[in-house]
Amino acid sequence: MFHPRRILHTLLPALAAGLALTTLPAQSATAASTLTNGGFEANGTGTATPTGWSTYSAAGQNSASYTESGGHGGSYRLTHWSSSAYKVETYQYLSGLTNGNYKLTAWVRSGGGQKSAYIALKNCGSTEQRTDIPVSSSGWIRIVTSVAVTNNQCTISINSDANAGNWINVDDLTFTSGSTGLSIKGSDVSSLAKSEAKGGVYRASSGTTGDPLAILKSAGQNYARLKVWVNPADGYNNKTRVLAIAKRVKAQDMKLLVDFHYSDTWADPGAQSKPSAWAGHSYSQLRTDVYNHTYDVLNALKAQGTTADMVQVGNEINGGMLWNEGSTNNWSQLAGLLNSGYDAVKAVNSGTTVALHLAKGGDLSGTRWWFDNAVSSGVKFDVIGLSYYGYWHGTLSDFQTTLDDAASRYGKPVFVAETAYPFRLDSEDSHENIIDTTGELVSGYAASTAGQTQWMKDIASIVEAVPNGRGLGVFYWESTWTAVTGNGWDPIDASSGNGWENQALFGYDDRALPAMAWFAHR
Secondary structure, eight states: OOOOOOOOOSSSOOOOTTSOOOOOOOGGGSOOSSOSSTTOOSSOSSOSSOTTOEEEOTTSOGGGEEEEEOOSSSSEEEEEEOSSOEEEEEEEEEESOOSEEEEEEEEEEEOOOOSEEEEEEESSSSOOEEEEOOOEEEEEEEEEEEEEEOSSEEEEEEEEEEOTTOEEEEEEEEEEEOOOOOSEEEEEOTTHHHHHHTTOOOBOTTSOBOOHHHHHHHHTOOEEEEEEOSSOTTSOSSHHHHHHHHHHHHHTTOEEEEEEOOSSSOOBTTBOOOOGGGTTOOHHHHHHHHHHHHHHHHHHHHHTTOOOSEEEESSSOTTBSSTTTTBTTOHHHHHHHHHHHHHHHHHHOTTSEEEEEESOTTOHHHHHHHHHHHHHTTOOOSEEEEEOOTTTSOOHHHHHHHHHHHHHHHTOOEEEEEEOOOSOSSOSSSSOOSSOSGGGSOTTOOSSHHHHHHHHHHHHHHHHTSGGGTEEEEEETTTTOOOOTTOOSOSSOTTOOOSOGGGSSBOTTSBBOGGGGGGGOO
């Protein structure tokens, strides 16, 4: 991406964070191997302790948890809300479970602002698992979490530690056999080589200087994304540089995604200019160019023992690529170019995954239009990548709807190829930041280290919840692009600045930011 501009506690345990540990009751008291009243339909409105559930508040604020009309799938839902600050837990204890992996699914909404709001699976014999409730004041969002039950029991716990007026809605919980998780927890590090060459320094959260890739790896990153330009003016992000960084990526035991822009500079929804060396080439020659360039870079990577694990044939190709010949105004030709790239990837290594990437993360109709045309035109691809920036691409609910639909409609795995969020608004260099005012932010997510961290955790949760295990994961953009003189956005202009340093994963003191915690997502 680049754009220069809420009852009784004696029977049941409550182990929510910050609450007192209590003794587990005899299992026969509430023996149940399945979730009861997961849709909160048994009691109507105003019930503080819905059938099957219990409520606990250390401060006697049980009334902050109640049922009311306006459910997701039925007539009613669970709500946590109070006109004064509150801390409340609504929970259900399940016993007689067969040991194994279990998955909890829930539909949620939240107005945001809480100190914490989450659903947990605890007392299950293994490590407690939590999933935060994303901020979504309008559309419902499906979240999932899973746990290994090893003691034949588990407690499902809905928690709010909230300020006055904060609220959450929860509905349609299910607890079934299964597991969840993400296979891709990555970031784009395309800026790294030039940053280091220009004096860029990276530090662990402790302040110790280190290899940024090692710092990212230690946080849990398992995949790195590198863009490839054909012949950029500054000599970075070309074949030679990508080969060098790929060695470092693989040395950290990370997988590698190679992102072909098929340009000498940024290729995105607003620009898909041909490399200067391909200017004037016929469509037929452009197909050969795409094949040869893709094969050349990938074969060189393979030859040095750093075979690409995934490849993007094109970057944010909403309108096609290699304009005008590869425009979406001519799907036959665009299909030919895309298939040339696909064929080259598979010729080097049949096991490499081929992705097609759009910047339409919250655009259901636009994503359908594009991939419907691609499929009818015979375009070959393995997975779908979508950019999703919440300040541009619609609500989190829009995002989930689009992601789920793409996975189902085309029967392909999906992933977020790009997302980011600011940890502050001011600029570290003289170049205006892309996002630099509070009015540009996503409601409920502050421009702070906490806001950035929450954003990434919630994006990961939505991808994890894609049905049938088709949500692969997320790439952060662009984790290492800090403000370093000479490493600006324009490969032609050495004095150009960076409009993204307030969205990197290293702070203005060069230290690893708390948002790296998202890499530890299941």
